[in-house]
Amino acid sequence: xAATGGTTSQLGIDRADVRRARxxxxxxxxxxxxxxxxxxxxxxxxxTLRLAGxxxxxxxGTPWVNRLADVVRADTGLEHGVSLxxxxxxxxxxxxxxxxxxxxxxAGSVTFRLPEGRDATRARTAARRAVAAGVRTIDRQRxxxxxxxxxxxxxxxxxxxxxxxxxxxxxxxxxxxxxAAREGADVIAVIxxxxxxxxxxxxxxxxxxxxxxxxxxxxxxxxxxAALDETSRELGRYVRLTNYASGLCxxxxxxxxxxxxxxxxLNDSMYGILFRDINPIRTFVDQRFSRQIHARAGIxxxxxxxxxxxxxxxxxxxxxxxxxxxxxxxxxxxxxxxDWQLGLGHAFEIDPDVPDSFRLELAHAMLARExxxxxxxxxxxxxxxxxxxxxxxxxLDGFFNLVGALTGQGILLVGMMTEAVVTPWISDRDLALQNxxxxxxxxxxxxxxxxxxxxxxxxxxAREVLGExxxxxxxxxxxxxxxxxxxxxxxxxxGTFGLMKRPADKGKGLDGVAPKAPDYYNPATEILEGRA
Amino acid sequence: MSLIRPYGDTTGxxxxxxxxxxxxQHSKVAEGAAVQLANKMGMDPxxxxxxxxxxxxxxxxxxxxxxxxxxxxxxxxVVERDYPLLTPKExxxxxxxxxxxxxxxxxxxxxxxxxxxxxxxxxxxxxFAGEKGLEYYRELKVVNLGAQVSVPQLVEAAREEKADAVxxxxxxxxxxxxxxxxxEMSAAFREAYPAAKRPLLVVGGPRFDETMADELGVDRVFSxxxxxxxxxxxxxxxxxQPRPTSQEAS
Numbered sequence: 045x046a047a048t049g050g051t052t053s054q055l056g057i058d059r060a061d062v063r064r065a066r067x068x069x070x071x072x073x074x075x076x077x078x079x080x081x082x083x084x085x086x087x088x089x090x091x092t093l094r095l096a097g098x099x100x101x102x103x104x105g106t107p108w109v110n111r112l113a114d115v116v117r118a119d120t121g122l123e124h125g126v127s128l129x130x131x132x133x134x135x136x137x138x139x140x141x142x143x144x145x146x147x148x149x150x151a152g153s154v155t156f157r158l159p160e161g162r163d164a165t166r167a168r169t170a171a172r173r174a175v176a177a178g179v180r181t182i183d184r185q186r187x188x189x190x191x192x193x194x195x196x197x198x199x200x201x202x203x204x205x206x207x208x209x210x211x212x213x214x215x216x217x218x219x220x221x222x223x224a225a226r227e228g229a230d231v232i233a234v235i236x237x238x239x240x241x242x243x244x245x246x247x248x249x250x251x252x253x254x255x256x257x258x259x260x261x262x263x264x265x266x267x268x269x270a271a272l273d274e275t276s277r278e279l280g281r282y283v284r285l286t287n288y289a290s291g292l293c294x295x296x297x298x299x300x301x302x303x304x305x306x307x308x309x310l311n312d313s314m315y316g317i318l319f320r321d322i323n324p325i326r327t328f329v330d331q332r333f334s335r336q337i338h339a340r341a342g343i344x345x346x347x348x349x350x351x352x353x354x355x356x357x358x359x360x361x362x363x364x365x366x367x368x369x370x371x372x373x374x375x376x377x378x379x380x381x382x383d384w385q386l387g388l389g390h391a392f393e394i395d396p397d398v399p400d401s402f403r404l405e406l407a408h409a410m411l412a413r414e415x416x417x418x419x420x421x422x423x424x425x426x427x428x429x430x431x432x433x434x435x436x437x438x439x440l441d442g443f444f445n446l447v448g449a450l451t452g453q454g455i456l457l458v459g460m461m462t463e464a465v466v467t468p469w470i471s472d473r474d475l476a477l478q479n480x481x482x483x484x485x486x487x488x489x490x491x492x493x494x495x496x497x498x499x500x501x502x503x504x505x506a507r508e509v510l511g512e513x514x515x516x517x518x519x520x521x522x523x524x525x526x527x528x529x530x531x532x533x534x535x536x537x538x539g540t541f542g543l544m545k546r547p548a549d550k551g552k553g554l555d556g557v558a559p560k561a562p563d564y565y566n567p568a569t570e571i572l573e574g575r576a
Numbered sequence: 577m578s579l580i581r582p583y584g585d586t587t588g589x590x591x592x593x594x595x596x597x598x599x600x601q602h603s604k605v606a607e608g609a610a611v612q613l614a615n616k617m618g619m620d621p622x623x624x625x626x627x628x629x630x631x632x633x634x635x636x637x638x639x640x641x642x643x644x645x646x647x648x649x650x651x652x653x654v655v656e657r658d659y660p661l662l663t664p665k666e667x668x669x670x671x672x673x674x675x676x677x678x679x680x681x682x683x684x685x686x687x688x689x690x691x692x693x694x695x696x697x698x699x700x701x702x703x704f705a706g707e708k709g710l711e712y713y714r715e716l717k718v719v720n721l722g723a724q725v726s727v728p729q730l731v732e733a734a735r736e737e738k739a740d741a742v743x744x745x746x747x748x749x750x751x752x753x754x755x756x757x758x759x760e761m762s763a764a765f766r767e768a769y770p771a772a773k774r775p776l777l778v779v780g781g782p783r784f785d786e787t788m789a790d791e792l793g794v795d796r797v798f799s800x801x802x803x804x805x806x807x808x809x810x811x812x813x814x815x816x817q818p819r820p821t822s823q824e825a826s
Contacts, residue, residue, distance in 0.1 A: 212750070223631050238748055239688030242724055255688055256749050320690075321722060354693060429757070431801065464782065471597045474630040 055407075055414055055506040056498050061514065062415060068517035069370035075530035080332040083325060084564065086244070086556035088333045089126040090114050090569045091295035093179030094303075096171070098142040099262060101248035109296070111244045119156040122558035125566045127171040132159035134168055142174075158563070172567040179340065182302040189305055192273070193282045199230035201279060203423065203448055205480060209550035210235035210467060212254035214264045218271045223470075225275045225283045228477050231308060231455065233286035234268060236260050241291025241320050242552060246300065256467075260297055261288050265304035267548040284308055289334050290315050290348070290552045292322060294331060297362035300333035302341030308387065308455075309338060312348035313375045314368065316543050319351055323551035324533055335379035336572040345381060346455065347372040348425035350391035352541065358393040358428075358511035362408050363512035364541060365390050366473050367520075369412065370513065371532075373419070380572070381420035387455050391424035392444040396436075400501065401441055407505035409451040410496065414506070420454025423447070437461040438479065445483035450491050483492050508519065516540070579646040592619065597636045602629040607622065610637040617645045654799075655786040659813035661805060664713050666708040667812045671715035674816040676738075681710055682734050682775075683743035684721030687757040691747035692723045694781055698743065698804050707805045716808070727757075727764045730792045734775055735768070741776040741811045755792065762793030776814055778807065 053059075090109040101107045113441070116126040118458045130145065138154045139145035148154045159167045199205075207229035209220045221232045237254030240247075250267060251259040259265060265287065272283045284307035289297045301309050313331050316322035338345055349365040349372075356364065376386055391410050394401040412421055425444050431435045441459035448456045458480055463473045496502040522532040529548060539545040581778030584591030594614060600606045607624045619731030626638035635685045662670065671679045683699050685692055697704035701711040711718045719737050721730065734742050744761055746754035758779050765774055780798035791795045797808055 227631060237688075255753060256748050319723065321724075469597065470630055470634055471595070471636045474628075498618060514578075566668065 052383040053414060054495055055410060055503040057411075057414060057510060061510060062244060065366075065370055065415075065510065065514050066374075067516065068514065068521060069367075069374040072517055072520050072532050073371055073374040073378070074327050075333065076532050077375070079220060079325065079530055079533075080329045082559055083329045083562055084125060084566065085326055085329050085553075085558075086113055086117070086122065087295045087330050088566070089116075089122065089332065091299045091337070092125075092175060092298055092566055093130070093142065093213050096142060096174035096545075097178060098146060099248075100143065102147075105248060107245050108143060108146040108150075111152055112142075115149040115152075115154070116156050120158045121561075122556075123561040124158050125560075125564050126166045127175075127567055128159055128164060128563075129156035130566050131171040131174070131517050132163055132167040134159065134169060135163070147250070153183060156569045164563075168567070169564055171565070172570065174544055175567040176571055178299075178303065179568070182299075182337070182341045185302065185305040186340075189282075189307065189342060192276065194568040196276050197281045199284075201484075202420075203453045204230035204284070204420075205477070206286070206422075206455050207236055207473065208233045208457070208468070210257045212237065212256070212258050212259055213252040214250050214267055215252060218256055218268060222271055222275045224473060225272065226280060227474060228481070229283065229458075230281070231284040231286055232268075232272060233308075233457075234258055234260075234264070236288045241288070241316065242322075244292045244553065244556065246293050246296050255518050260300075262300045262304060265300055265306055265561070269305050280372060286310070286346070289338075291320065291564060292316075292330075292556070294327075294330040294334040295337070298337040298341075298343075301343060302337050305341075306343060308344045308346055309334075310348065311338060312351075312368075312389070313336060313346040313372050313538070314541065315348040315351060317534060317536060317546050317551065319348075321546065321551050323548055323554035323557065324536055324548045326551070326553040326557050331375065331556065332379050333569070333572075335381055336569070339380035339382075339385065340572055342385070344385045344420065344455075345376060346386050346387040346422045347389045349389040353391050353393035354428055355432075358391070358395070359398065359404060362404075362509045363516055364495040365408070366411065366415070366513035367516045368508055368541070369416065370517070373416065384420065386416065386419040388412065389422045389424060392426050392440075392447060392459075393424075395430050396426075396429055397416060402447075403501055404505060405443075405447050406496075407502040408509060409447050409453070410502065411509055411531075411545070413451045413453075415510070416513060421451075422455040422457065422463040423451075424457050425454035425459025425463070427463050430459075430461075432465050434461040434465065437463060438475070441476065442479050446479050446487060449483055449487050450494060451477055452491060458468055508564065532554045579648050581646050582643060585759060591664070592641065592643055594619065594639045594641075595637065596639075596768045597630060597634050599634055599756060601633055602627060602683050603634040606635045606704045609635075610635075610639060614639045614641055618645055620644070655660070657806070662809045662812060663805075664708065664808070665681060667713055667808050668715040670812050670816050671799055676715045678715050679741070679811070679815060680717045680719070680742060681741045682719045682721065682738050682739040683731070683745070684725035684733075684736050685723045685745050685747070686725050686727055686730060686747070686761055687753060688724060690749070692745070694745035694747055695720065695722075695743065698745070698780070698807050699801070700791045703804050709804045712804075713808060727761050730761065731764050731768045732793075733766070734780060740815050744779045746779060746781040746784070750783070754781055755788075757794045758794060766793065776811060778811065779808070 090113050093109045107244040116129045120129045147224050149362045207224045209217045211217050212261045235257035237257045247261050250263045262547050276283045288310040316327040349368045421508040426440050438461040458476045460468045460472045462477050523531040525534045534549045537547040581590045582592050610624050611622050622641035628636045630636045683695050700709045703709040710716050777794040778796045779794050782800045784797045784799050786797050786799050
């Protein structure tokens with residue numbers, strides 16, 4: 045493993061410390077993976093039905109996957125998974141296809157049972173065949189992406205320029221996204237409607253109304269990807285598309301992203317727990333399944349460490365970012381993601397009035413770069429100290445870009461000087477891109493010359509943060525406040541992260557979690573884990 | 577107070593700066609159009625100091641110019657602070673003296689608003705603008721419900737905690753969500769509590785108008801730049817004084 049970048053550390057970091065940090069992350073993460081493997085959730089089951097091709101919604105807008113999964117759950121419970129009862133019903137001739145079955149189930153004219161013996165074997169085979177077709181679609185989309193990049197070309201340089209659109213109306217988003225791409229964006233993120241993360245279903249169809257963002261739906265994904273394909277061909281470079289998996293429907297949204305060839309997804313292992321008060325077990329189960337899908341789809345994940353710094357102090361909480369990155373890395377790799385797919389997050393959020401704030405930012409960013417030399421890293425601009433003084437904000441964004449240039453960030457979310465004032469205007473985006481281009485043009489290769497003094501402030505600070513992160517991981521590992529529970533769950537319950545206390549038996553979506561029965565079967569997990 | 581006009585570098589020069597985008601390809605005509613707009617806005621003479629094409633069919637302008645308008649500060653209406661600013665120590669002492677127990681504050685973001693930046697700046701011990709948040713005040717018991725709290729949840733939490741004051745932050749303003757949510761919230765509290773028992777209702781957010789408290793049915797509206805000390809001082813002032821029977825005039 046290229047843990048410290050192969051050569052000696054610029055920051056004087058001891059390789060043994062890096063190994064220690066990763067070992068601790070594994071020790072803390074492993075019991076959570078075991079827990080995730082022992083449970084299923086309604087969203088994992090619905091994602092499985094989506095892979096088998098069930099889409100659409102009833103006249104009230106409730107997706108058929110929800111209607112079907114709810115009836116199956118009422119008849120046979122969630123603990124066996126929905127696959128055996130659903131394909132058993134199809135084999136019994138209750139309906140000719142999944143959609144009809146869902147409609148009949150919603151009308152109350154089908155009763156599900158848990159098949160046994162030969163019936164169970166036949167149901168497994170049929171379920172596996174249906175779900176495998178969906179996984180093949182994901183595989184084809186991955187190949188299509190690779191082919192298209194080979195044909196039209198990739199983003200010309202790193203970091204990839206990441207711009208956001210968020211009108212609430214997909215038909216407004218499309219021209220804005222195309223314009224942003226023409227102006228230089230390599231990655232387009234369509235911000236979701238506020239509150240979608242707490243919906244326990246994925247809305248359906250093309251949507252024209254949202255709050256501060258546009259709903260993530262399969263049709264919106266398809267429309268935007270098609271539009272960006274057109275723009276990619278026009279510009280001669282593949283423009284990537286990002287959306288957000290986090291929330292109560294992580295597995296389903298990840299599935300839809302794979303089916304519709306999105307290229308990146310926001311997917312953090314703990315964001316939903318800490319910032320959305322989603323039940324911890326629900327989150328970890330959903331996170332693991334969604335990341336297995338992302339791994340298969342060749343999607344790059346973006347983790348959400350920047351969020352820690354918007355609620356806690358960016359200096360005091362610097363080590364929580366490192367800790368979270370290490371945990372996100374462990375969970376991601378366990379789910380099958382590779383280094384190139386890990387857009388681990390961090391952000392430029394130190395109070396600019398603090399002396400040496402720039403040196404501190406540089407130290408933190410260099411630490412992330414050294415710890416994860418082969419990960420693209422997602423570099424997030426200042427938001428907390430953007431005050432409405434757009435002139436100062438523009439300067440701050442320039443310094444943010446400079447740290448990005450100096451530390452070889454893979455994905456750079458372009459900061460807007462009008463952050464906290466308005467949703468970006470056309471001129472805000474243009475000025476922001478000029479800022480990025482100036483810095484990259486003027487100092488893009490400064491990292492070739494720049495070496496922090498080995499005993500200097502920057503190197504010392506980086507070592508200090510790593511030391512604190514190791515300390516925090518040790519503290520988490522030793523947390524036994526809830527006996528029998530994985531220490532990380534106890535630590536989350538104590539408020540170790542972001543000062544928010546999230547006990548494992550509370551939070552939204554808990555009623556959608558079930559421990560797996562011995563005869564639980566899910567063909568998607570079986571295929572994604574390469575078993576049988 | 578005397579009449580004033582904008583100041584560039586000389587008293588009375590009336591100089592202002594302005595930037596905007598016009599949906600027109602960059603050309604001499606476009607620059608002329610920018611001058612025309614500035615003139616119509618009262619800038620005369622107006623000087624286009626920068627013009628740059630942005631995207632297809634758009635041009636961005638920076639314009640400097642003189643305005644001849646005068647402003648009269650004596651006719652400006654604002655909500656002046658009608659309570660003394662207290663240090664945390666003074667606030668604690670006032671609570672101890674008059675309530676003889678801790679003052680309970682319940683806060684959160686209601687509706688679909690997920691932006692906890694505002695409520696956290698006021699409540700988290702870390703605070704904002706160099707002032708510690710309400711959690712720092714020994715005599716305040718702070719219950720931060722976080723993001724996306726429904727109004728019934730908020731009312732229930734207020735009852736459960738026997739809240740003296742309820743703080744609500746609203747950042748998202750699309751389709752006036754902040755105003756609708758606030759009205760819904762104040763109505764729910766009026767319904768759930770007899771008038772004399774209702775907790776003090778305080779809302780805040782970057783886009784609120786501080787003069788709208790009456791209209792929204794709350795006791796106070798705080799806007800952009802409000803610090804924790806101001807909020808704490810207001811709450812302590814109102815809850816340690818005999819409650820006025822009608823809304824205070826501002």
